[in-house]
Structures are given as C-alpha cells and as structure tokens.
Amino acid sequence: MTALEDRSTAADDPPMSAAAQAAGKHLWMHFARMHGRDGANPIPVITRGEGMNLWDDRGHRVLDGLAGLFVVQAGHGRRELAEVAAKQASELAYFPVWGYTTPPAAELAERLAHLAPGDLNRVFFTSGGGEAVESAWKVAKQYFKLRGKPAKHKVISRMTAYHGTPHGALAITGLPAMKQDFEPLAPGGFRVPNTNLYRHPEFGGDAEALGRWAADRVEEAILFEGPGTVAAVVVEPVQNSGGCLTAPASYFARLREICDRHDVLLVSDEVINAFGRHGHAFACTKFGFTPDIVTCAKGMTSGYGPLGAMIASEKVIEPFLEPGVTFPHGYTWGGHPVSAAVALANLDLMEREDLYGNVLAHEQAFGDTLRRLLDLPIVGDVRGDGYFWAIELVKDKDTRETFDAAERERLVKQYLPGALFGNGLYCRPDDRGDVVVQLAPPLIAGQAEFDEMEQILRHTLTEAQAVV
Template sequence: MAFTDLQAKARRHLWPHYTEMSRVEDGSLPVIVRGDGCTVEDAHGRRFLDGLAGLFCVQIGYSHGAEIGRAAAAQLEELPYYPNWSYAHPRAIELAAEVADLAPEGLERVFFVSGGADAVETAWKLACQYHQERGERRWKVVSRHMAWHGTSLGALSINGVPGARLPFEPLVPGAVRTRNTARFRRPAEETDAQFCAFLLDDLEQAILREGPSSIAMVIMEPVQNVGGALTAPAGYFEGVRAICDRYGILLCADEVITGFGRMGEWFASTRYGIRPDLITCAKGLSSGYAPIGAVIASEEMAAPFLERGSMFLHGLTFGAHPVSAAIALKNLEIMRRERIVEHVAENQGAFEATLRQLLSLPIVGDIRGGGFFYTIELVSDPDTRETFDAEQSRRILHDFVSPRIFDSGLICRTDDRASPLLQLSPPLIAGQAEFDRITAILGDALTEAGKLLP
C-alpha cells in the first residue's frame, strides 16, 4: 500500500499509543515497514539504528522472522489456540519449565499473561491472595517515586509517575510510594553507605506509617526506567529484602525491561542479588515477536495454594497462548544458541566507555545504567547540575534534539518526566559499530543543542 494511502487510513482510523494526535493529523507519524539486525526502515526507505529495541523488547534483533515464523506456523497447524483455564497445552508447559530454569534459584512457578502491565496486576493480586490463603488480610503495595509499572488501572495505581496517574484518579486504593535511587543531585559528600541507609529508612518508615500488616508486596525495578536507568547503591536490595522479611511482606522484582539479558544476566535480580519472591517479565521473553508476559513465583508462594488445593482467582483469555508460547520458546532457543546474554556481558563495558565520551560535552551531566540499558541526563549548567526549565526542555529537547537525532538515523527516547534524558536500549546483538554510530549521532546533536543554551 502506498505511503499516502497508509497516512490517509491512519488519519481516519488509527489511535496510536502515547502519541500526540497532531502527528497523525499532519502526516508526520513515522510508518516503520521492515527491519533487519539492529536497523528498521520506514515507508520512505529511510533506515534507522533502533537504539530502543522497539520498546526495550527486541533482544535478538529483527532478522529472525523466518525462523520464528516457522515455529509459529507449526504451532498454528498443530493447535492454534486453547485457553490455560482448567487445561494446559505442551508449549505452555515447556515454556514454564524453560523460564523457571533461567530464573533465580527458588522461583519455580510460572503464570503466563499477555504483557507487562498484566504481569504487574497479576503479581499484586497473587500477593494479596497468598496472604489470604495464610489467614492474613493484606492489600497494599509499595513502589517507588517515578517508577513505571504499566498503564492499566491497577498497574497505573502502582505507577509512580504523577502525570500518568492524574487524569484517571481516583485509582485502586492501597498504593504507597517511597523514594527512588536517583543519586545525581544528592549531596556530593554523601557516601553510598549513607545514601543506602537513607533509602532503607525511608522505605521502612513508609511501611510503618501504613501499618506493616496491611502491606502485601513491595515492587521495584532492578534498574528503574523513568528517571533514567537508576541503579541502587551497594547493600540496597539486601536491605530491602531484610525489611520485607521483618514484616512478612513479599518482594517483587519488576523485570519487564531488565529480564532476558538486557543487564548481562538472564535476570537482573541475579546480577544485583535481589532474591525476590516474585518476578514480573514480558518484552524480552519473546523479543517482541509476539505478545506474552509472565509472573514467576517462588515455591513458598505456591505452597499455601497447593496445601489447600486453592484456585488463584485470576485468568486471561490469551495467557500462555500456544502461538505466543511457541514463539517465546524459539526466541529463548535463539538467545541460547547465539550467546546473546554472554554477548551483553562481554560488551557492556565497551558500550559504556563509548557513551562516556559524551561527558566532554557541557550539556551532558551524567551517563548511567548497565548492560545494554543506559541514560544520558542533560543539564543547563554542568557546574551546578541545574536541569532544564519547561521552556528549555520544549525548545531544546523536544523541538531540536529529538528530531535532529531521528533525522540522523537513530531512534532513541527523549524523556523529561523527571529530568531531560536520552534513553538507550539497543537490541542485544549490537556491537562496537552500533555503539560508535549511536555516540556519533548523539554527539553531533548535543554539540549543536549546547549552543542553544544561554
């Protein structure tokens, strides 16, 4: 179909996600038509290095469609659909075993869902019912400020981004927020140990204010996305685990982004020693080739359900869809065969070192993250670390940097929900050539952007 026809149909019928409708109306909405390796191509034939892996998804890149398509076709011929309600099918069983094998020790039970927000809502419900099965009434969940856990109403209630929640309030009651691990503007003299103690005290005081016996679950991303690839100081997750144990609270690691190799381990919980009771995951489970997600639970969480013969009162029509499960199995097979996770572990240092060349630019205040997941924070004054005001953010980040990067052939995310940021999360097959190109494009754009500052 011709591009003009696609744009006409889009203007008439398409309602894109998180997209200003003016972009649909004025015909500026990019239409991506194909991909290979780390590159995608639009309807005009322009090629872009995908520095965001779709939406933190495409671990294996865009060149495995034929192989994964054969797995999907075989499943469609064998069994195109059957629900996971009171029945099972081979691909669901096989994928559950595969995911459990990759998960941190002790996490053995896998409940399949359709995506990340579904996984978060499922984890909250499972935590609540787990406590009920043990004779307790707990319903609250603790998350962190600016943490993104999804946009469905339950997940949005946990979500720590005020602008995302405000239009839909009142939301599900019982969500509590505590401080995140943003370090860039903390006092310069503060040590990691002091920062860690401050964060853990803030978490414990929030729990005590709410009443520990009402808290079902604490949910945290190993590396927080919103706010810019926020990592935690040494000892933080061990301290969170100790607080949860002290008050009988479940700990959930939201690995929708960090799961399946992005941090150089199959799960970031392993890298950071988190020891969760639950993991939520999606995106990388299928490398975005099909919609699927999961909650991975500990044997301890399954125990009261098994002992009482209870039913978890939750289900989704497309949870463990046979075709999605077959695609996820093939994706994990490819990741093992191609040593994707090992590739990230071996090349993450080169990615960081290449990006850190941008610290020589006055507009670049901080570069942080890990694995193949990094953020560049921009500043208006490198000495004071002063951030952009709203007008600067519109004029420099949105009106100049974002289109300049796109026109230069790079897709990444510009984000000013917390501070002005550039987020990078390339396919896990990326190498030095991609690191160099990302850095060169960003360097040119940010050099010019710096000239726009007062």
C-alpha cells in the same frame, strides 16, 4: 556509511504513503500526541527490520537504539522465529490455560522456572508487562487473605518508577502526572525515594551510602503505614523511568532483610530488565537478591510475539494449593501457544549465540562510549548497566539545573524525537522525572553500533543546545 551520513533530506522524501495517511486519520497511537499527524508531520511508518537496523516507508535507514521498546533482544529479521510461529499456528493457533494447557505453555513454564532464581517455580502467563505487575499485586493481596492477614494490601514502590498502565499497576507507578487523568486509582500505593545518585549530590558519589539511606526509607514507610497493612515492595533492579537508575547489590540485600522481617513480599519488576538486558536471564541474579515474585515480558520473545509472566516462589503458591482455592484472575491471551513456542525458540537462540555473554563482555565499552558525550555542555550524567543506559541532559552543568516546562516542551517533545530519528537513531528522549535520552539496543550490538550511536547523539545534542 553511518545512518547520520546516509540520512535523507526533506526535499528527497517521497509523498506521504497510504499507510501514513490511514494512520493519521484512524490510528489512535499509544503515549503519543495525535494533533496534526495527517498533514506535514506524518506518523513515521516502519516497514522493515534487519539486525540492528530499521527502514521506514521512505527508504530512510535508522539504527534501533531501543530494541523496539526494550524488546527485540535478538535483533530484527530473525526468520527462524517467524518460522516457529507459523509452524505452531498451523498445528494449534490458540487454546487458553484456564484449567488446560498446551505443550508450548507447559514447556515454557518449566524453562522459566529453571532460569528463575531460588525456588521461583510457578509461572502465571499474561499478555504483557503491565498485566504481570497487576497479577503480582492481586496475588499478594489474596496470598495474605489466605494466610489470615486480610489487612495486608498496600504496595510500596519508588518515586518516578513506571510499572504499567492497568489501574492497579498504575497505582504502583510513581509518576503523578501519568496518573492524574485516571484518578481515583486502586488505593494502597505508597512511594519511597529512588536511587538517583546524580540527583543526590549530598552523598558525594557514594552509591553504598545512598543505597543504605534509600533502603532505610523503605522500612520507614512500612513501619509508618503499619507492617500489618503492607503486602509488597515492588522495585526494578535498574529503574527505567527517571533514566536507568542503578543501586548497589547491598541495597537489594537490605530490602530482602526488611521484607523478611515484616512479612512483606519482595517483587522484582523485570519487564525490561530480564532476558539479557543486563547479561543474565533475570537481573535480580546479577544484583544478588532473590525476590518472592518476578514480573517479566518484553525480551522473552524478542518481540516476535506478545507474552508476559509473573513467576512466584513456592512460599507464595503454597496457600493457593489448598483444596478448593482458586486464583480468580486470568487473560485470554496469557500463555498463547504461538507466543510460547516463539519464546522457547528465542531462549534457545539467545543461549546458542551467547547473547547474555555478549552483553557482559561489552557493557563496559558501551558505557565508556556514551561517556564520551560528557564533554558536551548539555550532558550532565551518563548512567546505566548492561545494555540499558541513560544520558541526563541539563541546563547548567555546574549546578545540575534541569529545564523548565517550556524548555522541556521544546527539547523533549518537539525537537529531539524527530531530530534523532531524522539523523538515523531511534532511541527514547524522556522527561518523566529529569530529562534523559535512553539507549537499550538489541543484545547483538557491538562497538561499531556503539560508535554510531555516539556520533548521532553528539551531532544531535550539539544542535539541541540552540533549542533551549
């Protein structure tokens, strides 16, 4: 029985749980509206996970189509990872890497260095992805100061790209609406066009032509700002915000050439993209380029512990190895021994079960299954790579017209989240950029789960057409 067939009705729902009541009164949720959440519209309480499935406190089963938050690569309920965490906590629950280390942190740094491309051998641990991006910018600034180029401090990133919530990472983020309440931010963030082929019909579907044009805009921005002032270019191999925006390998090769020519560091932000989301430990390997820095987090532990990292090349670490030099930056929880031990076990598990291979074997089928939805009038585009896909919703399929503010409010904020969850699918409706629904399931997913996602999406999106 699918989650859609098994969905409960409001009449069958038990009274609001104590957890939902407490959350409505005291929990300050992330990226969520909180008005009226202690009454008839309670905060959903997720109590259990197993494999691809989640259950809430009302017994409602939901297919996890987002791996929690692009995180749970190995699936829910992996007891062996919990047991590793318990064992490590009983031996040594905590010690910082501020001039010291622990066996799990040292071993994980070595493991990540072997997995990373090229000579990216130096691992700086953080608590999560935003901190990893923040760390990368600070490293880039200090790197050029140590090399006698103190004016190089600016960062170029892409329009609608999301790179995190700390003030520095937010300054790199290309979403004005997300930044406006916190401005002024750290100065030095500059934007270039992204690679949304659907929104550039003038290229006639030619991804290579769009890639050349978009890469040229990066060099144009460096030259306009002055190469002597630009420290880094930050890109995701597949851009999350805006809806799983892809680019050809030639685009990244061109970025590598541009950064080398102008002495600019190339940063691959793989907070979402790494650890199998695209069938490789690091997505830059799949897309054929070697950056100077990789930022990563999320799937490193499959969500069984919080952990992120910035991984730098030997070129980047070199000036920091000079006598008397320190990188005055760090996090209390960076390299936490419990999380590091869990990450090692998670990487072992994914290798043993060949989860990267599972993604490569089934990514085409996943995309093909979602493309069935293109027969719906509301579906304009289906795009993505690996186990990371987006469905762009449109008001008019022929003209590619998107929704106005009021329609977005009804569709993305008010209707889709509850309807999808109620119909048995947890995924991500989003309108940072154009209106999309994103899918990024655990890497254990196969055709049965793809079919279930498509059925629930078809049912929900068909009903959504009446909303707008």
